[in-house]
Amino acid sequence: MKRTLMAVAVILTIVLLGCAGGGKGDTIKVGWFGALTGDQAVWGENEFNTVKMLFEEYNNAGGIEVGGKKYKLEAIGYDNKGDAQEAVNVVKRLTGQDKVVAILGPNASGNAIPIAPVLEQAKVPDIATVATNPKVTVLDGKVKPYNFRVCFIDPYQGAVAAGYAFDKLGATKAAILYDVSDDYSQGLREFFKINFEKKGGVIVADESFNAGDVDFRPQLSKIKAANPDIIFMPYFFKEVALSANQARELGITQVMMGGDGWPSEQLISMGGASVEGCYFVNHLDYADPAVQDYKARYLAKYGKETELNGFLVHDAVLVFVAALQKAGKANGEAIAKALEGIEVQGITGNIKISPETHNPEGKDAAILKIVNGQYVFQEKYAAQ
């Protein structure tokens, strides 16, 4: 009996803790969600830290002026483990219980798509960071009223990679290795393939693996036999490093190319010489003067380098603040209206949210090359 009572007491405490909370009149609550646990936690933590840092800076400067009154910003962040079901729960909590006026994140398309009906019911806009699937904001030709993003989309990234490989690197035969169980990888592969073939190139090998695989030699052997000019690897840094190492072991000397899943400190430490001379498409140039200030502030506050996601969530915050001021009131519906067509100079480029697609219009991709273990900017490249 004592044990049962103890269990009941534990549960009650937890429930009461869960109910605690509340806000003041002069603060505006903004939600954030993403993975703070699980294999994507690196990016989630980086995003949330950036949001908290920026809000703190705004608040220390006296807050944000909205409709003639100064407001403080409060960030409410929740972990969803990178899980779609939890994403829906979390957005219901943010909009229903915490009454946030807007939500920043998530980074994963698979989490940004299912929250759309919840946002529509609650009339709260969401600004996704690196969710690059076109269907995050537009479904069957109709734009979703409350979904926005600050990054380019997969068809664009695929076109950039294919265009750069064909036009600039002079590749006519490409091989693709991709993660069939990953939505991002499958999307990027599809759009690279379409665009590369449209240019007149040939895909000589199209091989896939499954998440969790650590041995890529069978696929790489086939790719080697096909003798491509370039190998396109649209997946994340850990597998990129592993497969690149194995490719070099097998005597594959060709240039490898990837997307925005590549940049990470770990790519260089794990991949080392294997990824030397390889190219990837990125959202920004790390050496760009515009991003240095943010990088330094983040390093000073948290004692570690920011990841790619931090830059994009930084711009998502800028876009949100601009929309909040344009709307003139802390109301989700008004902010969503204000977001349409808003133009902000972000650190990742000029962001102009198109009212038709809710994507940033004309944002150029950066091509980076790995030289001596450094990401060296090549050029801003727009797909034709």
Added chain:
Amino acid sequence: MDWFYIQGILMLAGINLIAVLGLSLLTGFTGLFSFGHAGFMAIGAYLGAFMTVSPTTSPAGLGLPFAVGVIAGGAGAGIVSYFIGRITLNLKGDYFCIATLGFGEAIRLILNNVQLFGGSRGWPGVPYKSTLPAIIIVDILAVIFLANLVRSRHGRNMIAVREEELAAQIAGINVFKYKMIALVVSAVYAGVAGVFFGHYMTFIQPKMFSMTKSTELTIIVIFGGLGSISGSVLGALLLTALPEILRAFEIWRLVFYGAAVILIMISRPKGLMGGMELTPAGLRKARNERKARILALKESKNGQNGEAGLG
């Protein structure tokens, strides 16, 4: 707490409950452990979506009413389970468990590769049809059907198979047949749950039906108590809500989730309601058993004292 948020959790709990009830028949009453029921949920979710998604979208569906989707999802999962059962139900104990695990993973990997349904990029545009009343009605129907099945001759035969397979066979019970019935019924339940899940999320992705989902369902059944329908109901409600209730602990919440589950399993080793039912008759029975246990405990203590006295 806000109703909008609570409603969402209740809907998820209700959807999980449909699958858990089916699994309860298979694991709790027939004694077969499965780690692949997310596979049946996936079949239900994809078939259901195929029926209801509008033909103008991509990937395209048939644009039929939601009810057709529910029936198709349940039936589809049931039919697949029949063939899976034909192959695997002769396997004993752990081997069946491993076979289901393989099945669940295979379904997910196949769906990753089927571009017709969007592959691993998922299938957005599933209509939002899972309403709370609809889920509750299906839950109630599912409980009534299961309770009647378990109390029928067939249910007793399944329990006999769970308790002692060999003895059941000697007593003239067709063991294979009853295992098959339990598997097919549980798959139909999982399929229906999958349809509701897809129409709640409005987006389905093979990733959602991973082994984690299967183990989650099995954990709920064990946590609620094997061989108890009310235990499954309580388990589904509690374990679906727990990760959300624990949000106050931020990144430590999954640690507390694990700790809470362990704590409850220690205080109630047979699960919340192991072998008991929350019905008037069930409660009477539980009370009588408890009295008998206390009485027996007292007697044994007296006995020991007596012996000590003699020594």
